[in-house]
Amino acid sequence: MxxxxxxxxxxxxxEVGFLEKNILDESNIQQVGEELNAAVEGKxxxxxxxxxxxxxxLSSAALGILITMNNRVKDVGGKMCLANxxxxxxxxxxxxKLDRIFTVHETAKAAREDLN
Amino acid sequence: MTGMSNQSEGWERQYDLxxxxxxxxxxxxxxxxxxxxxxxxxxxxxxxxxxxxxxxxNAMMHGNAGDESKRIRLSCxxxxxxxxxxxxxxxxxxxxxxxxDPTADExxxxxxxxxxxxxxxxxxxxxxxxxxxxxxxxxxxx
Numbered sequence: 001m002x003x004x005x006x007x008x009x010x011x012x013x014x015e016v017g018f019l020e021k022n023i024l025d026e027s028n029i030q031q032v033g034e035e036l037n038a039a040v041e042g043k044x045x046x047x048x049x050x051x052x053x054x055x056x057x058l059s060s061a062a063l064g065i066l067i068t069m070n071n072r073v074k075d076v077g078g079k080m081c082l083a084n085x086x087x088x089x090x091x092x093x094x095x096x097k098l099d100r101i102f103t104v105h106e107t108a109k110a111a112r113e114d115l116n
Numbered sequence: 117m118t119g120m121s122n123q124s125e126g127w128e129r130q131y132d133l134x135x136x137x138x139x140x141x142x143x144x145x146x147x148x149x150x151x152x153x154x155x156x157x158x159x160x161x162x163x164x165x166x167x168x169x170x171x172x173x174n175a176m177m178h179g180n181a182g183d184e185s186k187r188i189r190l191s192c193x194x195x196x197x198x199x200x201x202x203x204x205x206x207x208x209x210x211x212x213x214x215x216x217d218p219t220a221d222e223x224x225x226x227x228x229x230x231x232x233x234x235x236x237x238x239x240x241x242x243x244x245x246x247x248x249x250x251x252x253x254x255x256x257x258x
Contacts, residue, residue, distance in 0.1 A: 024169050025137055026177065057162075059169055060234055064227035071225055088162050095237040096230050097219040 004028060005035040013047045013115050014039050015108065018055050023062040033065040040069070046078040049111040053084040058092060070102060079103065081111035126195035127154055133188045135176045135205075140188070144168055147192045147201075154194045156257065163238040163255060164199060170231040171203045171251050179205025179249055198240070201253040209248030 006017040016039060023029060040046040050066070066082075073080045083105045085093070093099045105111040127150040133139040147168065151161045172188065180186035186206040193200045216223055218230045235253065236242050243252040 025141070026173065027137070057165060057169075059166070059173065060230035061173065061228075063230055067225060067227045088159070092166070092234065095219075095234060097224060101224050 001031065003035070004032045005039070007035070007039045010112075011116065013049060013112060014043070015049045015051065015112075017051045017053070021054055021056040023055060024057055024059045026061065029059070029061045029065055032062065033068065036065065036069050040073065040078075043078070045076055046073050046080070047115045048073055048078065048080040049108055049115065050080065050082050051084045051108045051111075052082060052086070052089060053108075055089060056086070058089055060096075063092070063096065063098060066102070067098070079115060081105055081114055083108045083111040126193065128193045129191070131188075131190040133190060135180045135182070135184050135186050135188055140172050140176065143190055144172065150192070150194055151199060154196070156194075156199070160199070160255065160257070164201075167235045167238050167253055167255075168201060168203075170235050171201070171253065174231055174251075175203055175205035175207075178210070179207030181207065197257055199255040201255075202250065203253070204250040207249050209246065209250075211248055212244045 004018065004020055006019055008015045016036065020028060023032060040048065048069075070080050081103045084107060085104065090099070090104070093102065093104070103114065105114060129146070129150070131143045133143060144165065148161050148165055151164055172190070175188045176182070180188065189204045191202045212232065215232055216229060218224075218226070218233050223229065235251070239253045240256040241254040244250070245252070
């Protein structure tokens with residue numbers, strides 16, 4: 001199965017990039033969820049950056065995975081930031097008012113500064 | 117696919133699809149290509165793709181309850197003024213008035229239930245005739 005995410009850990013911060021441009025179909029989305037869960041497994045208070053630079057299309061089911069992960073990270077006192085979201089994709093966050101529950105930064109650099 | 121026509125003034129096609137990703141992806145891909153061929157801008161094809169993906173996922177997972185043997189009927193008509201999509205599954209239908217508002221404060225951290233809200237935001241008009249197993253989506257060119 002093709003990997004959906006590139007996961008790196010830099011200075012205690014987990015940085016996640018999407019390898020696929022389209023996060024749309026059910027199996028891809030499920031796999032994103034599994035890879036995200038694996039990335040934070042064993043971290044007492046995960047500090048997480050999701051870089052959307054490569055993402056061109058996103059479905060509501062993918063938003064669900066992000067919400068679930070945000071809830072999980074917040075519940076244990078960690079923090080999740082979203083970064084580098086192109087305007088069309090950010091419109092989806094605004095329509096659903098999810099821009100109010102996610103911490104969103106224009107760049108991954110700004111997200112790193114927030115977490116450090 | 118059950119019928120097709122390519123006319124200089126527009127594009128029209130009907131599909132009778134299994135509830136499986138390969139058939140759905142093929143149909144979506146053809147429709148997006150037709151939108152581009154008919155001169156619709158990238159922002160329009162983005163809206164169509166998002167809405168069509170949400171509608172097809174709902175038909176497959178909710179309407180047809182993941183039963184791959186159940187069919188999804190999809191029709192698309194594109195002309196210079198608008199794109200019209202109709203998606204019908206074999207499920208019992210749903211009452212759109214009972215769908216909770218996903219943007220209400222108490223629902224913001226719930227992981228599901230945003231598909232229809234996104235479709236309504238990106239389409240010019242959405243009709244859901246009773247019994248609610250069919251969506252008619254209209255995107256008008258600005």
